[in-house]
Amino acid sequence: MNFKKDTFQSGLLIDLDGTILNKNNFISHKVIIDLKKLKDIMPISIATGRGPQDVFKFSKLLDLYGPQYGENGSSAIDGRSGELIFQNLINHRSVEMILNEISISNFSYLVVSGGVTLVNSPGNLTNISSIVVSSKREEDLDVFNSRLGILQDTISQKSIDENGNNFLNYHNELSGKDKSLKHFIDFYNLYEEKTFVIGDGMNDISMIKNCKNSIAMGNASDEIKKHASFITKSIDEDGVSYALKRFIYPLI
Numbered sequence: 001m002n003f004k005k006d007t008f009q010s011g012l013l014i015d016l017d018g019t020i021l022n023k024n025n026f027i028s029h030k031v032i033i034d035l036k037k038l039k040d041i042m043p044i045s046i047a048t049g050r051g052p053q054d055v056f057k058f059s060k061l062l063d064l065y066g067p068q069y070g071e072n073g074s075s076a077i078d079g080r081s082g083e084l085i086f087q088n089l090i091n092h093r094s095v096e097m098i099l100n101e102i103s104i105s106n107f108s109y110l111v112v113s114g115g116v117t118l119v120n121s122p123g124n125l126t127n128i129s130s131i132v133v134s135s136k137r138e139e140d141l142d143v144f145n146s147r148l149g150i151l152q153d154t155i156s157q158k159s160i161d162e163n164g165n166n167f168l169n170y171h172n173e174l175s176g177k178d179k180s181l182k183h184f185i186d187f188y189n190l191y192e193e194k195t196f197v198i199g200d201g202m203n204d205i206s207m208i209k210n211c212k213n214s215i216a217m218g219n220a221s222d223e224i225k226k227h228a229s230f231i232t233k234s235i236d237e238d239g240v241s242y243a244l245k246r247f248i249y250p251l252i
Contacts, residue, residue, distance in 0.1 A: 008042050010194040010252045013069075013177075013184050013207060016048040016058060018200035019217055020240050023162030027061070034241045035062050042252065043188050045069060045079075047180045049159055049169055049203050051110075051117035051130065056082040067187055069180035071112055071130040072157060072203050074171045076183065084115050087129045088172035094151040095128050098170055101148055102133060107140075109133045131170040141168040159203045162235075169203065178206035196248055198232075198240060200224065213251065215243045 014020060020027050020035070035044060039062070046055055046062075047069045055070040059079040067076040067085050076085040090098075102109050110119045112130040135141050138158070145156055145168060155176070157169045177199075185195055197207045200217035201224070208214040208227050216228035217239050225231050232243035 008188050009191045010042040011188055011190045012044045013047045013181055013197045015199040015204050018162055019198055022235055028238055030238050031240050034244055045184050047177045051112040052077050052115045053117055072171055073177050073180040074129045074175040088174050090128050090172055091153040094154040098131050105144055107133045133168045135166050138166045141166055157203050159201050176206045178210045181207045
């Protein structure tokens, strides 16, 4: 099915981990069915911190089309083909500094290079759009980040998964889920007052703050919830399906 950019007034931008994807990497059958029904009414795009490979995997599962956003807005792929639409690269000098500090600190990490996610990868890499450092202790990542100081053209964002692992995500300063939201609205020529976002983590806060119809998961922190227009149930209670029924459908 082909869609024109000006076909829709409404659209939904949705996070993965903690929103539709639980700690076992599983999306409930109910949420899958409900999102597939909604996508025939409006475009749905993923907005996640994960790399392009995972974005494509889950966009195929949900049968999504159009731009799907990964790496906290550092990249976008076509939902049907998996081809990169754009990718914002990290400044080369910043990459060197981050990877050097990782080698000293001995943290686990992943790198997205050329659209491919590599875990604890040695050697010289090029075209790096994301570096994600992980630790069980948030304070260890704070110390790591403070040692680096200000990085040229580079931002860092914190996130945490459902298993309590803490992450420090490094991206090009032009990235962010708020940038994904803007690209999504412009791509489909959507009405801002009929555009929706759903998220649960600190890396979702920029898109939640910049969307009039923002939805926080019941399992989100109080910091996220206070900026949301609607608070739904938790991921374990199929909170996305509840939000569709009680908040999105009544407004479209």
